[in-house]
Amino acid sequence: xxxxxxxxxxxxxxxxxxxxxxxxxxxxxxxxxxxxxxxxxxxxxxxxxxxxxxxxxxxxxxxxxxxxxxxxxxxxxxxxxxxxxxxxxxxxxxxxxxxxxxxxxxxxxxxxxxxxxxxxxxxxxxxxxxxxxxxxxxxxxxxxxxxxxxxxxxxxxxxxxxxxxxxxxxxxxxxxxxxxxxxxxxxxxxxxxxxxx
Amino acid sequence: xxxxxxxxxxxxxxxxxxxxxxxxxxxxxxxxxxxxxxxxxxxxxxxxxxxxxxxxxxxxxxxxxxxxxxxxxxxxxxxxxxxxxxxxxxxxxxxxxxxxxxxxxxxxxxxxxxxxxxxxxxxxxxxxxxxxxxxxxxxxxxxxxxxxxxxxxxxxxxxxxxxxxxxxxxxxxxxxxxxxxxxxxxxxxxxxxxx
Numbered sequence: 001x002x003x004x005x006x007x008x009x010x011x012x013x014x015x016x017x018x019x020x021x022x023x024x025x026x027x028x029x030x031x032x033x034x035x036x037x038x039x040x041x042x043x044x045x046x047x048x049x050x051x052x053x054x055x056x057x058x059x060x061x062x063x064x065x066x067x068x069x070x071x072x073x074x075x076x077x078x079x080x081x082x083x084x085x086x087x088x089x090x091x092x093x094x095x096x097x098x099x100x101x102x103x104x105x106x107x108x109x110x111x112x113x114x115x116x117x118x119x120x121x122x123x124x125x126x127x128x129x130x131x132x133x134x135x136x137x138x139x140x141x142x143x144x145x146x147x148x149x150x151x152x153x154x155x156x157x158x159x160x161x162x163x164x165x166x167x168x169x170x171x172x173x174x175x176x177x178x179x180x181x182x183x184x185x186x187x188x189x190x191x192x193x194x195x196x197x
Numbered sequence: 198x199x200x201x202x203x204x205x206x207x208x209x210x211x212x213x214x215x216x217x218x219x220x221x222x223x224x225x226x227x228x229x230x231x232x233x234x235x236x237x238x239x240x241x242x243x244x245x246x247x248x249x250x251x252x253x254x255x256x257x258x259x260x261x262x263x264x265x266x267x268x269x270x271x272x273x274x275x276x277x278x279x280x281x282x283x284x285x286x287x288x289x290x291x292x293x294x295x296x297x298x299x300x301x302x303x304x305x306x307x308x309x310x311x312x313x314x315x316x317x318x319x320x321x322x323x324x325x326x327x328x329x330x331x332x333x334x335x336x337x338x339x340x341x342x343x344x345x346x347x348x349x350x351x352x353x354x355x356x357x358x359x360x361x362x363x364x365x366x367x368x369x370x371x372x373x374x375x376x377x378x379x380x381x382x383x384x385x386x387x388x389x390x391x392x
Contacts, residue, residue: 096274096315099322129276183274187314 031128032086040179043160046151049175053077053166054149058114058137061123066112066135068170076109076196077166078189081152081159083180085117085125089161093183098132100186107193108168112137116144116159152177165192173197229352229360230340232258234305234330242328245303258352259360263303265384266360267292270338270348271329272309273319278347281369282323285347288373289327295377300385302377305330309338309346349376353384 047054057067071077082093094113097104104111111134115122118140126132139146139159147153152160163184165174174192178184234257236243236250243249247262258266269285271278285304292302306329308316316331332338341350344367351364363383370376 092272092274095276095279098276099273099279100318103318130280183310185312185315186273186318187312190314 032088032091034088038083038180040181041160041177042154042156042180044151045175045177046149047164047172047175049172051172052170053079053164053172054146055170056146056149058139058146059119060135060137061119061126062135066137068112068166071110071168072170073168076107076168076193077164078104078109078111078193079150079162079164079166080111080113081147081150081162081164082113082115083154083158083161085115085121089181089183091125091129093161094132094136095129096183096186097134097189098129100189101133103186103190103193104134107196109165109193109196110134114139114146114159116140116147116153116157154180163189163192165196167197227362229259229362232337232340234258234337237328237330239328246305246328258305259354261303261305261354262301263354264300265302265363265380266352266354267302267304267380268341268350268352269304269306270309270341270343270346270350271306271319272346273311273315275346277369278319279323281347282319282325284370284373286323286325288370288377291373291377295381300381302381302384303327307332307337307341309343310335351380351384 053068055067055069057065060066068077068079080094080097083089085091097111113132113134113136115136116139117125119138122136122138126136144153144157144159147159150162150164152162154160161178161180161182161184163174163176164172167173173196176184176188176192233255236248236252236254236256238252243252248256248260250256258268267288271281285306289304292304296302304327306316306325306327308319308329308331310333311319311331312333313331316329319325320329330337335343343350347369349364349366349370350362351366352360353363354360364380366376
């Protein structure tokens with residue numbers, strides 16, 4: 001009887017230890033799904049530098065519908081497509097832009113984040129990040145319509161890791177599509193922002 | 198038989214409480230790998246670290262003039278590192294205070310997968326007073342067997358001895374004072390030197 005009790009206690013200690021280690025650590029890796037290494041690029045661009053960026057209107061996690069055209073004549077726009085919520089590289093891309101807000105505002109640019117996830121998933125993900133200063137839009141339904149218009153919809157329904165730099169006239173001035181497994185360096189983003197007219 | 202089981206339970210208890218604290222006591226014999234960094238341009242950093250080499254030249258981490266060195270593994274993009282930054286700054290201030298008449302305790306940060314530009318943004322946003330170094334290819338992170346960010350690795354630097362790792366912590370610490378106490382307790386070379 002005592003032996004069973006002690007054995008049970010032993011299991012309890014180990015269970016508590018494992019639970020507490022995870023909770024105390026609290027790192028993002030406890031929440032994310034790791035898809036492993038993916039095909040670097042799995043789509044073909046449908047837009048080029050110099051053309052007018054396709055307009056869109058998508059729901060944001062803030063509750064309003066955001067269109068690209070509402071910034072025409074007012075601000076430069078950077079569209080940041082990321083593949084999916086709760087995945088490793090994406091979860092460590094926008095938090096960097098979050099503290100780099102000044103880089104965007106100094107160049108009269110608004111940043112718009114877009115994924116193919118639905119609003120509830122995006123809401124939970126951004127909440128877990130502690131909030132973001134920029135709009136996050138859902139291209140969930142009709143699924144991937146905007147990503148497809150830009151040519152960054154992958155065959156599995158996620159988006160590429162892509163950045164589109166659009167000037168105040170709505171013209172695409174630069175495009176960066178990186179290996180989906182790699183985060184684009186912030187200085188590259190900075191360089192394209194500074195180069196905007 | 199019963200004695201053995203009691204011993205087992207007690208052992209498990211101490212193992213579990215050790216895990217719960219989130220801090221691992223590194224093995225006494227765990228040698229700090231050779232980490233090569235670049236002498237920064239900032240002269241205040243060089244004075245803090247006790248470096249005399251020319252800007253842009255290489256130095257080994259063990260060349261840093263300290264009894265105990267804490268290496269923070271961070272990533273500018275990591276939201277947890279961002280949230281932890283004020284507490285790490287507080288830890289640095291405590292280190293400065295205790296180093297006046299105790300063991301000399303210093304801290305550096307290594308930006309895992311970060312460029313110089315990204316490290317400088319992190320430094321500017323959070324007013325980080327201690328030296329940060331980019332680790333773009335994560336070679337230092339890997340050499341230190343990093344396990345996520347933020348992470349902390351405490352080292353004992355004894356003159357004439359191979360530097361050893363005395364503490365590892367993955368994730369945020371709860372209290373800067375308690376963490377510093379633990380670091381000093383594990384990292385102090387000897388009672389004589391502490392005095």
